[in-house]
Amino acid sequence: MGRKPLRLRRPRGVSEVVSAAVVGLAVLVLAMRMTTAAVGALREAWPVLLALVFLAGTVGAWWNARAMGRRRRDAERLAMLRITLAEFDAMDDRQFEHALRDLLVRDGWPARRVGGGGDQAADVIGDHMRRGRIVVQAKHTRVGGKVGSSVMYAVKGTAGPAHRADHAVVVTNGTFTRDSMAWGDRHGVHWVDRDKLRRWAETGTALHELLGLSARARRGRFKRAA
Structure with a gap:
């Protein structure tokens, strides 16, 4: 009860x-x-x-x-400026380099294309008042193509001695091998794959924001390697 x-x-x-x-x-x-x-x-x-x-x-x-x-x-x-991945895929190597130069200019990096014979692993060079100098190596590939570690080695080896760079970046419309990304992260070589390229070129995120590029406080990181 x-x-x-x-x-x-x-x-x-x-x-x-x-x-x-x-x-x-x-x-x-x-x-x-x-x-x-x-x-x-x-x-x-x-x-x-x-x-x-x-x-x-x-x-x-x-x-x-x-x-x-x-x-x-x-x-x-x-x-x-806005560039889609489909437009990147339809470009040739030279057009790809010019497009990356234009994107850097859009983001406030006065830049010039220097790619060609004897470019010493630099296709585009830009100079920013606060962030110093950036060297970009462009790797235009077929869709699904992968960029290997050898490209990272070459960029790291010439960024300071040849170009006096503060930042080095490898950009592709394809992807990177796992080893190349890991090596770049360890040695300060930034990489922009297909997904990051879309965010940079299509959604308007500035490259220095996308990659977290520092200002002059850390300037000369590659120069000291000369």
Whole structure:
């Protein structure tokens, strides 16, 4: 059988009524004291709370402004130049190099194409006021083609001695072998495969943002290898 619900019994007699009244009065006094203490604490802490609210609002506004600025810059870059993967695939080697040069210019890197005989593993060179010099080796392949580690070796070997570069990048419309990507990551040679190329050329992400290229604080990384 289920238990009967608990029911409060009305006070009986003068003594029980007085006791109930005393308990109720004590609870009321305690509640009033707690309310007074809470109000006092808020009165003393309001400058701190106001400062926290102001700080949170400032940080939120700064974050939104930064996000809006990034979206605006991406839109402006896309308005200047946008290249699809299908267009890259249809290019020849020379056209691919010119396209990469144009993308660097779009991102604020005054660049020139230098590819050709005796280019010493550099097809495009760009110079940025804050980020220094970048050397790009372009590898245009058939769809599904892979770039091996030998390209990474060549770029690493000439980036500093021949071109005085701060950053070295190998770009392909295909993919890289696992060994070549691992070697490049270990030795500071950046790589842009088909997926990164799409993000760079189609969605408007700047190359230095895509690869996390540093400013002048780390300048000369390849130059010291000369």
